[in-house]
Amino acid sequence: MRPETEGQLAEIIAGAAGPLRVQGGGTRGVDAPGEVLETGGLTGISLYDPGSLTLVVKAGTPLAQIEAALEAEGQRLAFEPMDARGLLGTAGEPTIGGVFAANVSGPRRVQAGAARDFLLGVRFVDGLGQVVKNGGRVMKNVTGYDLVKLMAGSYGxxxxxxxxxxxxxxxxxxxxxVLIDGLSDAEAVGAMAKALGSPYDVTGAAHTPSGIDGHPVTMIRIEGFEGSVAYRAGRLREMFASHDVTVDSDPERVAAGWRWVRDVHPMTGTQGDVWRLSVKPSDAPGLVDVLRRRGAVRSVLYDWGGGLVWVETEPGDDIRPSGFKGHATLIRASSGTRQRIARFQPEPAPVAALAQGIRQKFDPRAILNQGIMG
Incomplete structure (x- = not known):
C-alpha cells in the first residue's frame, strides 16, 4: 500500500484489519509483521524559506532531493544523517520521514545535536486513523506531551x-x-575529549584502530570561515604536537573521510553482527577491551568522542551481558539472531511500563510496526 495523500493514509490505517509494517524508503533494515505500508507516495517540499532557515516537507520525500534543494541555497541538515544502505545491504531511497522516525544523526551530533533537536513540527496519523498535528515552524516551549520530540525515534x-x-x-x-596517527583506543578517547573541551568548536571527533592504511587514526573536524578554520586547525595541531599530526584542508577529502565515519564504512560488506553502543566516553575503551578478550570483536569505530561506539562482532553473539553501563542497539544481524536478541536495550520495568502506556494511547490496536520497540 502506497497512499499519495494524508487522507488516503488515514483511511488505510482506520480500516486496517491487522498489523501494518510502516516504512519510508526501506533502507533502515527495520522489520515488522503485517502488510507493508509505504510513505513514499507522500512527497514534495511544502515550504522552504532560506531566510528563516525553515523547511516544511512531506515525510516520504527522498533525503537526496532535500539535500539538493538546501545545497542550492548554501544550506544543509546540520545533524548529518547517515546513509545506512551500505552497512545494512539495503536498497531504495532514504526519506526524511524515516530519518526522523529513527532519529538518524551523524558525527556532527556531538556538536550540533540530534535530528530531533532540529524538528519544529509534525503531522502524523495515529493507530486509529486520526490526523494529529503538533508544533509549528518555530521553536517554542510546550506543555503536556511534546509530540514533536516523542515522534522522533519512535520508529513508526x-x-x-x-x-x-x-x-x-x-x-x-x-x-x-586534524589527523593524529598511532594512538591506542584509550589515548584516542583522551585526545578527543581534550579537543572537544577546547575553545576551537570541534564538529566531529572519531577514531578507528584500523584506518585505510591499517593503522590507528584519530580524526578531529573543524568547520567555519576559512581564516578561522586555518587558525583553529593550527592551534589543535600545536595541542597535539607530541604526536604524529597532520592537517587535511582539502574539502573533498575531508567530506569523504567523514562520510566514511558517518556511514560506518569499515563494516560495509562484512558478515558480522553490528552493534551501536552509547556509553560514557571514558568507559568505551575498557568496554571494547572486555569484548576483545571474549573474542567477540571483529572491528571497532569510535564516534562522538567515544560516546558512540560501533562494534562488529561474531554472528549471534549477545554482547549485552558484558555488564557495561549504557545502551546497546543491534543494528545488523540475521533474522534468526533478531528473533533471539532484542534490537533495543531492554528498559527498566518502570520505563517500559511508561513506554507501553504511551504506545497504547496512540496505537490502542497495536497495529503499527508491532514489536519493534519491545
Whole structure:
C-alpha cells in the first residue's frame, strides 16, 4: 500500500484489519509483521524559506532531493544523517520521514545535536486513523506531551509521519580535519575529549584502530570561515604536537573521510553482527577491551568522542551481558539472531511500563510496526 495523500493514509490505517509494517524508503533494515505500508507516495517540499532557515516537507520525500534543494541555497541538515544502505545491504531511497522516525544523526551530533533537536513540527496519523498535528515552524516551549520530540525515534510505533517542519543551517565556508596517527583506543578517547573541551568548536571527533592504511587514526573536524578554520586547525595541531599530526584542508577529502565515519564504512560488506553502543566516553575503551578478550570483536569505530561506539562482532553473539553501563542497539544481524536478541536495550520495568502506556494511547490496536520497540 502506497497512499499519495494524508487522507488516503488515514483511511488505510482506520480500516486496517491487522498489523501494518510502516516504512519510508526501506533502507533502515527495520522489520515488522503485517502488510507493508509505504510513505513514499507522500512527497514534495511544502515550504522552504532560506531566510528563516525553515523547511516544511512531506515525510516520504527522498533525503537526496532535500539535500539538493538546501545545497542550492548554501544550506544543509546540520545533524548529518547517515546513509545506512551500505552497512545494512539495503536498497531504495532514504526519506526524511524515516530519518526522523529513527532519529538518524551523524558525527556532527556531538556538536550540533540530534535530528530531533532540529524538528519544529509534525503531522502524523495515529493507530486509529486520526490526523494529529503538533508544533509549528518555530521553536517554542510546550506543555503536556511534546509530540514533536516523542515522534522522533519512535520508529513508526506511535503514528505514521506525513509532514515535518525543521530547522536548517548555513553550510560552512571551509572545513579541515586534524589527523593524529598511532594512538591506542584509550589515548584516542583522551585526545578527543581534550579537543572537544577546547575553545576551537570541534564538529566531529572519531577514531578507528584500523584506518585505510591499517593503522590507528584519530580524526578531529573543524568547520567555519576559512581564516578561522586555518587558525583553529593550527592551534589543535600545536595541542597535539607530541604526536604524529597532520592537517587535511582539502574539502573533498575531508567530506569523504567523514562520510566514511558517518556511514560506518569499515563494516560495509562484512558478515558480522553490528552493534551501536552509547556509553560514557571514558568507559568505551575498557568496554571494547572486555569484548576483545571474549573474542567477540571483529572491528571497532569510535564516534562522538567515544560516546558512540560501533562494534562488529561474531554472528549471534549477545554482547549485552558484558555488564557495561549504557545502551546497546543491534543494528545488523540475521533474522534468526533478531528473533533471539532484542534490537533495543531492554528498559527498566518502570520505563517500559511508561513506554507501553504511551504506545497504547496512540496505537490502542497495536497495529503499527508491532514489536519493534519491545
Amino acid at each position: 510505533t506511535l503514528g505514521v509521519l506525513t509532514e515535518v517542519s525543521l530547522k536548517v543551517l548555513p553550510k560552512p565556508e571551509a572545513a579541515a580535519c
